[in-house]
Amino acid sequence: MEKYQNTYKWLNERLSKLSKWPKLQKIYQNTFLSTLETTTKSLDDGTSYVFTGDIPAMWLRDSSAQVRHYIKLCKIDQDMNQMIQGLIERQFMYINIDPYANAFNEYPDEKLGHIGDLPKIDPWVWERKFELDSLCYPLWILDIYFQETGNNLVFTETVKKGFQTILETIKIELNHKNKSYYWFIRPNAREDESPKNGGRGRDFNDKIDLIWSAFRPSDDVCIYNYFIPGNQFAVLALEILAKYLEDKELANEAKNLAQKINQAINQYGIVRHETYGEMFAYEIDGFGNYNLMDDANIPSLLALPYLNYLSIDNPIYQNTRRFILSKENPFYFEGKFAKGIGSPHTPDQYIWHIGLIAQALTTNNFEEKKLILKTLLNTHNNTYVMHEGFHANNPALFTREWFSWANSLFSHFIDENFAIIEELMAGIE
Template structure:
């Protein structure tokens, strides 16, 4: 099963062994980890993908975990079955609860209990995160562009598209129109929303409100800029798919109009003049002139703007923003003996996230920076040969989440792109990992 993936692993590993055998070992462990440990093909034709050490399916993680295999799907029927199944399972989930971020395989009531309002039995957690509405559309668009397979676009997917746009339209006016709230008790402040679960107030900007970040931490201000950038990109894809697959002109028009409004909001309300870095994008704002200047390793992030497709790596405001993110001015940027990079308030202070290092590499235009990041990643696995959620840069043996499939898949994607971009002359070892 997934023979194309394993042939690719063999070919890339062969190239890596010429560079560094240890790097080849890490790649061979990480790249197939999602397929080997997190995927279940269900009898109804859908696919359930857990995030790793948590037995639930996140809309974000499940999309990101299988994205690195997409380019092989056109040649591999097993991969097409898997990805179609993920898309159809995500559609069922979003039609079940369009505000939830993670779901159970069955309505068994597993997951967080005691939250208000109570979640349904099929829901693991009901944190509304704008990116959870974006990732399934990205997966559909990527699958269509890669395979040309129209069969995936059933009525559940059509309903999911309509639900996504309808939800975003409501959350453009969160304070006035939304019924969503979330409260968790006896927990860190980052696990619940203030003001009776409604979050801090926002002014209308055209952007879409989000309760939580892709880290599952609460937003400080309701307009999460990277998630809105992601929404602009996927709404344009959604509009095209609505027209091509369903001849739904109304949905096409609504999606494209919404994308334009969000982009206007980002470019009008989402930028600040930094005294050191010039014009940069903020991480969050409320539309009243308050800004949260930081970045988080979880994607969508400011660092990931070119990866999301919102702006290219050469864009001057992105370059300024990137310089800010990769500096001590970003409160989530840490450095130590074994590395430096972006972390997250979600994990202990001082911890770097491999996902942040990988995203730095995937958005870099500097081959030396990319190689340095790869070597840092391979050298900080604490002899497990797997990526972790985070690690301490002075002691990589201190880490969180031994089994975190998203980071493993993303590392595999980074390596595959890096090896693909090397010429024979480039494949000269510059030091052992």
């Protein structure tokens, strides 16, 4: 019997409602199914391996974002429920193997991944870049899953052990100078591939309650190692931990850490801009140095309401958003086909579909949503899927045709706005 029958039935009903817009219908179908049909493996141990697309490794971040739009179907489709539950189990298995790694192999293999990186990586590990959000995403997706299903079976011994591993790692990185052994060097690579100072990063003020991170969610090295969107996401992650930790002492510790970090973000992570007023910095060192920018990869400052860290109408968020969507942000680009944010990870003038969708998911402005939807439908270069980045003046120039995270986010955006899709599509197709 075919798997995921109820998911396909649900999807076909939805596709029939999009039949008057063939382009949207085709892109929605392709993007909705991208993760399920092209990047998901159900393994013999009952877990799920969700790789990123054209790279065969599983990122803790991507794999969480890739399945976000499926969770609503877990109650009507047991196969989907099992797939998500199996993914969560595998994510926490990986965290217990190495909480500092960002991406993992399907099976242990010393020949797979970035095997030249230092220190030497575990055979399970594809890449060992410490990105704070990698510890947050599995908690975020677990919480969304449990809120939707109420399925207690997800709290296995592996997951419970992972809760403690995450809490311990966060505590170490809150006191990075004194407690952390982490360093990273990629030999024979560009200088900006590794943190400064022998792989340990620039100096920073260790007297403030923020978590140290070596890399951003773009897999690019941090300039200053207090990465603010990562710390904001960690506040959410610690609040989730506080809900689910059975040990009340540890739960209280997680809750208190969340409050302390939030206070430190508000004290040190907000700067005054002469044009935009009080806004969030992207990175800080705690000595007064800061980096003002945003990157399409999530967690980003732009995506904070999507992650449920704050509300869209938060005044500091709105100031930050106006900065992000202006030419003062070094990674905001405007061209003939699009305007939006990109990333230092891709060439100059390349706008990311993830960035556009994050913008659309974090606005109450109907016209802004409509313009972005029109842009998304006009920049896939006849591939009928989303990409990583594309040139603002020429969508035929793009990176990554098989990038499942962007596809999942597109279908999530359509699902979130399905009630007004008729109005959004008026005059577009």
